[in-house]
Amino acid sequence: MTHLRIVADENIPALEPLFGDLGDIIKLPGRHMCADDLVDADVLLVRSVTKVNKALLSKSRVKFVGTCTIGTDHLDKHYFNEAGINWSAAPGCNAGGVVQYALAAMATYSPDWSSKTVGIVGCGNVGGRLYRTLKALGVALKVSDPHKSSTDIPELTTLDDVLTADIICVHTPLIREGEHPTENLINAANLPVINPNALLISAGRGEVIDNQVLYEHLKSTPTLNVVLDVWSGEPDILTPLMPWLRCGTPHIAGYSFEGKLNGSLMIYQALAESLAIDPLAINARLDAVKREILGEQEALAANSINEAVLATYNLKADHQLIEQAIESGEPMKTAFDKLRKAYWQRRELGHYYCPQKSGKIFDFLQLVNSVKK
Numbered sequence: 368m369t370h371l372r373i374v375a376d377e378n379i380p381a382l383e384p385l386f387g388d389l390g391d392i393i394k395l396p397g398r399h400m401c402a403d404d405l406v407d408a409d410v411l412l413v414r415s416v417t418k419v420n421k422a423l424l425s426k427s428r429v430k431f432v433g434t435c436t437i438g439t440d441h442l443d444k445h446y447f448n449e450a451g452i453n454w455s456a457a458p459g460c461n462a463g464g465v466v467q468y469a470l471a472a473m474a475t476y477s478p479d480w481s482s483k484t485v486g487i488v489g490c491g492n493v494g495g496r497l498y499r500t501l502k503a504l505g506v507a508l509k510v511s512d513p514h515k516s517s518t519d520i521p522e523l524t525t526l527d528d529v530l531t532a533d534i535i536c537v538h539t540p541l542i543r544e545g546e547h548p549t550e551n552l553i554n555a556a557n558l559p560v561i562n563p564n565a566l567l568i569s570a571g572r573g574e575v576i577d578n579q580v581l582y583e584h585l586k587s588t589p590t591l592n593v594v595l596d597v598w599s600g601e602p603d604i605l606t607p608l609m610p611w612l613r614c615g616t617p618h619i620a621g622y623s624f625e626g627k628l629n630g631s632l633m634i635y636q637a638l639a640e641s642l643a644i645d646p647l648a649i650n651a652r653l654d655a656v657k658r659e660i661l662g663e664q665e666a667l668a669a670n671s672i673n674e675a676v677l678a679t680y681n682l683k684a685d686h687q688l689i690e691q692a693i694e695s696g697e698p699m700k701t702a703f704d705k706l707r708k709a710y711w712q713r714r715e716l717g718h719y720y721c722p723q724k725s726g727k728i729f730d731f732l733q734l735v736n737s738v739k740k
Protein backbone atom coordinates (compact mmCIF):
# COMPACT_ATOMS: atom_id res chain seq x y z
CA MET A 368 0.00 0.00 0.00
CA THR A 369 1.18 3.54 -0.76
CA HIS A 370 2.76 5.39 2.13
CA LEU A 371 0.57 8.48 2.51
CA ARG A 372 1.45 11.97 3.61
CA ILE A 373 -1.32 12.94 6.00
CA VAL A 374 -1.69 16.55 7.10
CA ALA A 375 -3.90 16.80 10.17
CA ASP A 376 -5.24 19.35 12.63
CA GLU A 377 -3.15 18.94 15.81
CA ASN A 378 -6.38 18.87 17.88
CA ILE A 379 -7.63 15.60 16.39
CA PRO A 380 -7.30 12.88 19.03
CA ALA A 381 -5.85 9.39 18.42
CA LEU A 382 -4.07 10.34 15.18
CA GLU A 383 -1.14 7.93 15.68
CA PRO A 384 -3.01 4.80 16.78
CA LEU A 385 -5.54 5.21 13.99
CA PHE A 386 -3.62 6.65 11.04
CA GLY A 387 0.02 5.92 11.97
CA ASP A 388 0.29 2.77 9.82
CA LEU A 389 -1.05 4.56 6.74
CA GLY A 390 1.82 7.03 6.40
CA ASP A 391 3.48 10.12 7.83
CA ILE A 392 1.34 12.42 9.93
CA ILE A 393 2.09 16.14 9.89
CA LYS A 394 0.22 17.95 12.66
CA LEU A 395 -0.61 21.63 12.25
CA PRO A 396 -2.84 24.22 13.92
CA GLY A 397 -6.10 23.90 12.00
CA ARG A 398 -7.05 27.59 12.07
CA HIS A 399 -3.80 28.57 10.31
CA MET A 400 -3.32 25.88 7.66
CA CYS A 401 -2.32 27.31 4.28
CA ALA A 402 -1.79 26.04 0.73
CA ASP A 403 1.99 25.70 1.23
CA ASP A 404 1.39 23.25 4.11
CA LEU A 405 -0.35 20.87 1.72
CA VAL A 406 2.04 20.79 -1.23
CA ASP A 407 2.97 17.10 -0.84
CA ALA A 408 -0.11 15.96 1.05
CA ASP A 409 -2.33 13.04 -0.03
CA VAL A 410 -4.82 13.26 2.81
CA LEU A 411 -6.14 16.22 4.79
CA LEU A 412 -7.78 15.69 8.18
CA VAL A 413 -9.46 18.71 9.72
CA ARG A 414 -11.88 19.92 12.35
CA SER A 415 -14.35 22.77 11.94
CA VAL A 416 -11.84 25.63 12.08
CA THR A 417 -10.14 24.97 8.72
CA LYS A 418 -11.84 26.38 5.64
CA VAL A 419 -11.14 23.75 3.01
CA ASN A 420 -11.58 25.17 -0.48
CA LYS A 421 -9.85 25.58 -3.83
CA ALA A 422 -7.45 28.17 -2.39
CA LEU A 423 -6.27 25.82 0.36
CA LEU A 424 -5.95 22.80 -1.92
CA SER A 425 -4.66 24.58 -5.03
CA LYS A 426 -1.02 23.44 -4.63
CA SER A 427 -1.71 19.92 -3.42
CA ARG A 428 -2.59 16.46 -4.71
CA VAL A 429 -4.95 15.78 -1.80
CA LYS A 430 -7.50 13.17 -2.82
CA PHE A 431 -9.23 12.66 0.54
CA VAL A 432 -10.51 15.30 2.96
CA GLY A 433 -11.93 14.11 6.28
CA THR A 434 -13.51 16.38 8.87
CA CYS A 435 -13.76 14.80 12.33
CA THR A 436 -16.86 16.91 13.02
CA ILE A 437 -20.60 16.90 12.45
CA GLY A 438 -20.76 20.31 10.79
CA THR A 439 -19.51 20.64 7.21
CA ASP A 440 -20.06 24.35 6.54
CA HIS A 441 -16.25 24.84 6.43
CA LEU A 442 -15.91 22.51 3.42
CA ASP A 443 -16.39 23.59 -0.20
CA LYS A 444 -18.20 20.44 -1.33
CA HIS A 445 -18.91 21.86 -4.82
CA TYR A 446 -15.18 22.23 -5.36
CA PHE A 447 -14.48 18.70 -4.06
CA ASN A 448 -16.97 17.28 -6.55
CA GLU A 449 -15.51 19.30 -9.41
CA ALA A 450 -11.94 18.31 -8.50
CA GLY A 451 -12.78 14.64 -7.84
CA ILE A 452 -11.76 14.88 -4.18
CA ASN A 453 -13.25 12.23 -1.93
CA TRP A 454 -14.50 13.68 1.37
CA SER A 455 -16.13 12.49 4.53
CA ALA A 456 -17.59 13.95 7.74
CA ALA A 457 -18.55 12.37 11.05
CA PRO A 458 -22.35 12.69 11.33
CA GLY A 459 -23.60 12.39 14.88
CA CYS A 460 -20.10 11.83 16.34
CA ASN A 461 -20.53 14.25 19.22
CA ALA A 462 -24.35 14.42 19.38
CA GLY A 463 -24.20 12.82 22.85
CA GLY A 464 -21.97 15.67 24.07
CA VAL A 465 -24.28 18.35 22.71
CA VAL A 466 -27.35 16.72 24.25
CA GLN A 467 -25.48 16.55 27.57
CA TYR A 468 -24.76 20.29 27.17
CA ALA A 469 -28.44 21.10 26.47
CA LEU A 470 -29.61 19.01 29.44
CA ALA A 471 -26.99 20.64 31.69
CA ALA A 472 -28.20 24.08 30.55
CA MET A 473 -31.79 23.12 31.32
CA ALA A 474 -30.87 21.60 34.70
CA THR A 475 -28.91 24.74 35.63
CA TYR A 476 -31.07 27.56 34.30
CA SER A 477 -34.55 26.00 34.24
CA PRO A 478 -34.45 23.18 36.80
CA ASP A 479 -38.21 22.55 36.46
CA TRP A 480 -37.80 21.83 32.72
CA SER A 481 -39.73 18.58 32.90
CA SER A 482 -42.96 20.54 33.40
CA LYS A 483 -42.16 23.09 30.67
CA THR A 484 -42.57 23.13 26.90
CA VAL A 485 -39.30 22.59 25.06
CA GLY A 486 -38.87 23.82 21.49
CA ILE A 487 -36.29 22.22 19.23
CA VAL A 488 -35.09 24.01 16.09
CA GLY A 489 -33.40 21.45 13.83
CA CYS A 490 -34.23 17.84 14.62
CA GLY A 491 -31.35 15.84 13.11
CA ASN A 492 -28.77 13.79 14.98
CA VAL A 493 -28.47 16.25 17.87
CA GLY A 494 -32.00 17.68 17.98
CA GLY A 495 -33.45 14.22 17.31
CA ARG A 496 -31.63 12.68 20.27
CA LEU A 497 -32.78 15.51 22.49
CA TYR A 498 -36.32 15.08 21.14
CA ARG A 499 -36.38 11.32 21.84
CA THR A 500 -34.91 11.81 25.32
CA LEU A 501 -37.40 14.50 26.34
CA LYS A 502 -40.34 12.73 24.73
CA ALA A 503 -39.58 9.53 26.66
CA LEU A 504 -39.51 11.64 29.83
CA GLY A 505 -42.98 13.00 29.03
CA VAL A 506 -41.92 16.59 28.28
CA ALA A 507 -44.18 18.75 26.06
CA LEU A 508 -42.39 19.53 22.78
CA LYS A 509 -42.55 21.78 19.73
CA VAL A 510 -40.24 21.13 16.79
CA SER A 511 -39.30 23.07 13.67
CA ASP A 512 -37.44 21.34 10.83
CA PRO A 513 -38.38 21.87 7.16
CA HIS A 514 -36.93 18.48 6.19
CA LYS A 515 -38.95 16.35 8.61
CA SER A 516 -42.52 15.10 8.37
CA SER A 517 -45.26 15.23 10.96
CA THR A 518 -45.67 11.46 10.52
CA ASP A 519 -42.31 11.03 12.27
CA ILE A 520 -42.59 14.09 14.50
CA PRO A 521 -46.19 14.89 15.46
CA GLU A 522 -44.97 18.01 17.33
CA LEU A 523 -43.72 19.58 14.09
CA THR A 524 -44.81 23.22 13.78
CA THR A 525 -43.61 26.60 12.51
CA LEU A 526 -40.44 28.29 13.74
CA ASP A 527 -42.49 31.15 15.19
CA ASP A 528 -44.54 28.67 17.20
CA VAL A 529 -41.40 26.91 18.48
CA LEU A 530 -40.09 30.29 19.58
CA THR A 531 -43.07 30.60 21.97
CA ALA A 532 -41.84 27.59 23.99
CA ASP A 533 -40.47 28.00 27.54
CA ILE A 534 -37.12 26.53 26.53
CA ILE A 535 -35.74 26.76 22.98
CA CYS A 536 -32.82 24.62 21.81
CA VAL A 537 -31.24 25.58 18.48
CA HIS A 538 -29.43 22.76 16.68
CA THR A 539 -29.42 23.57 12.98
CA PRO A 540 -26.38 23.52 10.70
CA LEU A 541 -25.24 26.77 9.11
CA ILE A 542 -26.85 26.88 5.67
CA ARG A 543 -26.27 30.06 3.68
CA GLU A 544 -28.29 29.37 0.56
CA GLY A 545 -31.20 27.36 -0.81
CA GLU A 546 -34.83 27.13 0.19
CA HIS A 547 -34.28 26.91 3.96
CA PRO A 548 -31.20 28.93 4.90
CA THR A 549 -30.33 29.11 8.59
CA GLU A 550 -28.01 32.10 8.58
CA ASN A 551 -29.62 34.67 10.92
CA LEU A 552 -32.58 32.31 11.33
CA ILE A 553 -33.12 34.02 14.69
CA ASN A 554 -33.13 37.73 14.01
CA ALA A 555 -34.64 41.13 14.80
CA ALA A 556 -38.02 40.09 13.40
CA ASN A 557 -38.50 36.94 15.48
CA LEU A 558 -36.51 37.52 18.70
CA PRO A 559 -39.46 39.49 20.15
CA VAL A 560 -41.64 36.37 19.68
CA ILE A 561 -39.60 34.66 22.41
CA ASN A 562 -41.08 34.88 25.90
CA PRO A 563 -38.94 37.40 27.91
CA ASN A 564 -38.41 34.77 30.64
CA ALA A 565 -37.65 31.85 28.32
CA LEU A 566 -34.39 29.90 28.16
CA LEU A 567 -32.71 30.03 24.74
CA ILE A 568 -29.86 27.54 24.15
CA SER A 569 -27.80 27.86 20.98
CA ALA A 570 -25.39 25.03 20.12
CA GLY A 571 -25.55 24.73 16.32
CA ARG A 572 -23.51 27.40 14.57
CA GLY A 573 -22.96 31.01 15.68
CA GLU A 574 -24.26 32.64 12.52
CA VAL A 575 -27.72 31.06 13.05
CA ILE A 576 -28.45 33.79 15.62
CA ASP A 577 -27.56 37.34 14.65
CA ASN A 578 -25.30 38.16 17.63
CA GLN A 579 -25.44 41.95 17.25
CA VAL A 580 -29.23 41.83 17.16
CA LEU A 581 -29.28 39.45 20.15
CA TYR A 582 -27.06 41.90 22.06
CA GLU A 583 -29.44 44.80 21.35
CA HIS A 584 -32.43 42.63 22.26
CA LEU A 585 -30.90 41.56 25.59
CA LYS A 586 -30.28 45.18 26.58
CA SER A 587 -34.04 45.77 26.43
CA THR A 588 -35.02 42.24 27.59
CA PRO A 589 -32.40 41.22 30.18
CA THR A 590 -34.73 38.61 31.71
CA LEU A 591 -34.31 36.36 28.67
CA ASN A 592 -32.03 33.50 29.73
CA VAL A 593 -29.54 32.87 26.94
CA VAL A 594 -26.97 30.08 26.82
CA LEU A 595 -24.62 30.53 23.87
CA ASP A 596 -22.04 27.93 22.90
CA VAL A 597 -21.55 29.12 19.34
CA TRP A 598 -20.90 32.69 18.23
CA SER A 599 -20.85 34.81 15.10
CA GLY A 600 -17.32 35.33 13.81
CA GLU A 601 -15.48 32.82 16.03
CA PRO A 602 -12.85 33.13 17.38
CA ASP A 603 -13.19 36.93 17.41
CA ILE A 604 -16.51 36.92 19.24
CA LEU A 605 -18.70 39.79 20.43
CA THR A 606 -17.42 39.88 24.04
CA PRO A 607 -19.77 42.72 25.15
CA LEU A 608 -22.53 40.12 24.81
CA MET A 609 -21.08 38.01 27.66
CA PRO A 610 -22.48 39.97 30.65
CA TRP A 611 -25.97 39.70 29.15
CA LEU A 612 -25.85 35.91 28.88
CA ARG A 613 -26.66 33.41 31.62
CA CYS A 614 -23.90 31.33 30.13
CA GLY A 615 -21.38 31.69 27.31
CA THR A 616 -18.99 28.90 26.35
CA PRO A 617 -16.25 28.62 23.70
CA HIS A 618 -17.94 26.25 21.20
CA ILE A 619 -17.42 23.17 23.34
CA ALA A 620 -20.92 21.66 23.49
CA GLY A 621 -19.70 18.76 21.36
CA TYR A 622 -16.32 18.52 23.13
CA SER A 623 -17.09 15.38 25.05
CA PHE A 624 -14.18 12.95 25.23
CA GLU A 625 -16.27 10.35 23.38
CA GLY A 626 -17.48 12.88 20.80
CA LYS A 627 -13.99 13.91 19.76
CA LEU A 628 -12.75 10.33 19.63
CA ASN A 629 -15.82 9.22 17.62
CA GLY A 630 -14.97 11.86 15.02
CA SER A 631 -11.48 10.38 14.58
CA LEU A 632 -12.81 6.80 14.47
CA MET A 633 -15.39 7.66 11.80
CA ILE A 634 -12.86 9.42 9.59
CA TYR A 635 -10.33 6.62 9.97
CA GLN A 636 -13.05 4.17 8.85
CA ALA A 637 -13.99 6.32 5.85
CA LEU A 638 -10.37 6.75 4.75
CA ALA A 639 -9.51 3.08 5.29
CA GLU A 640 -12.57 2.00 3.28
CA SER A 641 -11.59 4.36 0.46
CA LEU A 642 -8.17 2.65 0.45
CA ALA A 643 -9.92 -0.76 0.23
CA ILE A 644 -8.36 -1.98 3.49
CA ASP A 645 -9.81 -5.29 4.67
CA PRO A 646 -12.99 -4.54 6.70
CA LEU A 647 -11.90 -7.03 9.38
CA ALA A 648 -8.64 -5.14 9.85
CA ILE A 649 -10.53 -1.83 9.99
CA ASN A 650 -12.88 -3.11 12.67
CA ALA A 651 -10.05 -4.64 14.66
CA ARG A 652 -8.25 -1.30 14.75
CA LEU A 653 -11.40 0.61 15.67
CA ASP A 654 -12.13 -1.81 18.52
CA ALA A 655 -8.57 -1.77 19.81
CA VAL A 656 -8.41 2.04 19.87
CA LYS A 657 -11.82 2.31 21.56
CA ARG A 658 -10.84 -0.27 24.20
CA GLU A 659 -7.54 1.41 24.87
CA ILE A 660 -8.81 4.98 25.07
CA LEU A 661 -12.34 4.83 26.46
CA GLY A 662 -11.66 2.67 29.54
CA GLU A 663 -14.27 1.36 31.96
CA GLN A 664 -17.65 2.97 32.70
CA GLU A 665 -17.95 4.88 35.99
CA ALA A 666 -20.65 4.66 38.65
CA LEU A 667 -22.93 7.65 39.06
CA ALA A 668 -24.73 8.46 42.33
CA ALA A 669 -27.60 10.95 42.15
CA ASN A 670 -31.09 11.50 43.51
CA SER A 671 -32.63 13.21 40.51
CA ILE A 672 -32.07 13.53 36.77
CA ASN A 673 -30.85 17.11 37.23
CA GLU A 674 -28.34 15.95 39.84
CA ALA A 675 -27.19 13.14 37.55
CA VAL A 676 -26.68 15.45 34.59
CA LEU A 677 -24.85 18.07 36.64
CA ALA A 678 -22.68 15.43 38.33
CA THR A 679 -21.32 14.61 34.85
CA TYR A 680 -21.11 18.21 33.69
CA ASN A 681 -20.94 21.45 35.66
CA LEU A 682 -21.77 23.87 32.85
CA LYS A 683 -21.22 26.95 35.02
CA ALA A 684 -17.51 26.11 35.21
CA ASP A 685 -17.31 26.30 31.42
CA HIS A 686 -18.98 29.74 31.49
CA GLN A 687 -16.10 30.93 33.68
CA LEU A 688 -13.59 29.98 30.98
CA ILE A 689 -14.58 32.90 28.77
CA GLU A 690 -15.12 35.23 31.75
CA GLN A 691 -11.58 34.55 32.98
CA ALA A 692 -10.15 34.98 29.50
CA ILE A 693 -11.87 38.38 29.21
CA GLU A 694 -10.54 39.39 32.65
CA SER A 695 -7.01 38.38 31.62
CA GLY A 696 -7.14 41.01 28.86
CA GLU A 697 -5.99 38.59 26.16
CA PRO A 698 -7.78 39.31 22.86
CA MET A 699 -10.53 36.75 22.29
CA LYS A 700 -9.18 36.14 18.78
CA THR A 701 -6.39 34.08 20.37
CA ALA A 702 -7.91 33.23 23.77
CA PHE A 703 -10.96 31.46 22.31
CA ASP A 704 -8.92 28.77 20.55
CA LYS A 705 -6.63 28.33 23.57
CA LEU A 706 -9.64 27.57 25.76
CA ARG A 707 -10.84 25.01 23.25
CA LYS A 708 -7.43 23.38 22.90
CA ALA A 709 -7.01 23.04 26.68
CA TYR A 710 -10.57 21.82 27.25
CA TRP A 711 -10.97 19.33 30.12
CA GLN A 712 -11.87 15.67 29.67
CA ARG A 713 -15.68 15.65 29.79
CA ARG A 714 -17.21 12.19 29.71
CA GLU A 715 -20.68 11.80 28.18
CA LEU A 716 -23.68 10.56 30.16
CA GLY A 717 -23.30 7.22 28.36
CA HIS A 718 -19.97 6.72 30.15
CA TYR A 719 -21.77 6.33 33.49
CA TYR A 720 -23.82 3.54 35.01
CA CYS A 721 -26.16 3.48 37.96
CA PRO A 722 -25.02 0.99 40.65
CA GLN A 723 -28.70 0.48 41.66
CA LYS A 724 -30.19 -1.77 39.00
CA SER A 725 -33.56 0.01 39.02
CA GLY A 726 -35.03 3.45 39.73
CA LYS A 727 -35.18 6.76 37.89
CA ILE A 728 -31.43 7.28 37.47
CA PHE A 729 -31.00 3.74 36.16
CA ASP A 730 -33.91 4.30 33.73
CA PHE A 731 -32.50 7.69 32.66
CA LEU A 732 -29.07 6.26 31.84
CA GLN A 733 -30.70 3.39 29.95
CA LEU A 734 -32.71 5.99 28.00
CA VAL A 735 -29.54 7.97 27.17
CA ASN A 736 -28.07 4.84 25.59
CA SER A 737 -31.25 3.84 23.77
CA VAL A 738 -31.73 7.22 22.03
CA LYS A 739 -28.41 6.79 20.19
CA LYS A 740 -30.14 4.57 17.65
Ligand SMILES: NC(=O)C1=CN([C@@H]2O[C@H](COP(=O)(O)OP(=O)(O)OC[C@H]3O[C@@H](n4cnc5c(N)ncnc54)[C@H](O)[C@@H]3O)[C@@H](O)[C@H]2O)C=CC1
Nearest residue numbers: 437438489490491492493512514539540547570571620621
Ligand atom coordinates in the same frame (compact mmCIF):
# COMPACT_ATOMS: atom_id res chain seq x y z
N1 LIG B 1 -21.70 23.37 19.42
C1 LIG B 1 -21.06 22.29 19.05
O1 LIG B 1 -20.05 21.91 19.64
C2 LIG B 1 -21.58 21.47 17.94
C3 LIG B 1 -22.34 22.03 16.95
N2 LIG B 1 -22.83 21.25 15.94
C4 LIG B 1 -23.65 21.89 14.93
O2 LIG B 1 -24.97 21.39 15.05
C5 LIG B 1 -25.47 21.15 13.75
C6 LIG B 1 -26.54 20.09 13.80
O3 LIG B 1 -25.97 18.83 14.12
P1 LIG B 1 -26.75 17.49 13.76
O4 LIG B 1 -28.07 17.48 14.41
O5 LIG B 1 -25.84 16.39 14.08
O6 LIG B 1 -26.91 17.67 12.20
P2 LIG B 1 -27.94 16.92 11.26
O7 LIG B 1 -27.51 17.23 9.88
O8 LIG B 1 -28.10 15.51 11.68
O9 LIG B 1 -29.32 17.66 11.56
C7 LIG B 1 -29.57 19.00 11.26
C8 LIG B 1 -31.08 19.17 11.17
O10 LIG B 1 -31.35 20.55 10.98
C9 LIG B 1 -32.43 20.61 10.06
N3 LIG B 1 -32.55 21.91 9.40
C10 LIG B 1 -31.95 22.34 8.27
N4 LIG B 1 -32.39 23.58 7.96
C11 LIG B 1 -33.26 23.94 8.93
C12 LIG B 1 -34.04 25.11 9.16
N5 LIG B 1 -34.02 26.15 8.33
N6 LIG B 1 -34.83 25.13 10.28
C13 LIG B 1 -34.88 24.08 11.13
N7 LIG B 1 -34.18 22.93 10.93
C14 LIG B 1 -33.36 22.88 9.87
C15 LIG B 1 -32.15 19.49 9.07
O11 LIG B 1 -33.29 19.14 8.34
C16 LIG B 1 -31.68 18.40 10.00
O12 LIG B 1 -32.73 17.58 10.44
C17 LIG B 1 -24.23 20.75 12.93
O13 LIG B 1 -24.42 21.00 11.57
C18 LIG B 1 -23.16 21.61 13.51
O14 LIG B 1 -23.08 22.81 12.78
C19 LIG B 1 -22.61 19.91 15.90
C20 LIG B 1 -21.85 19.31 16.87
C21 LIG B 1 -21.22 20.04 17.93
Ligand SMILES: O=C(O)C(=O)[C@H](O)COP(=O)(O)O
Nearest residue numbers: 414415416436437438621622
Ligand atom coordinates in the same frame (compact mmCIF):
# COMPACT_ATOMS: atom_id res chain seq x y z
O1 LIG C 1 -18.81 18.62 15.22
C1 LIG C 1 -19.07 19.82 15.02
O2 LIG C 1 -19.75 20.24 14.08
C2 LIG C 1 -18.55 20.82 15.97
O3 LIG C 1 -19.08 21.89 16.10
C3 LIG C 1 -17.33 20.46 16.73
O4 LIG C 1 -17.59 20.09 18.03
C4 LIG C 1 -16.42 21.64 16.68
O5 LIG C 1 -15.16 21.31 17.14
P1 LIG C 1 -13.86 21.81 16.33
O6 LIG C 1 -13.93 21.12 15.02
O7 LIG C 1 -13.98 23.27 16.11
O8 LIG C 1 -12.71 21.39 17.15
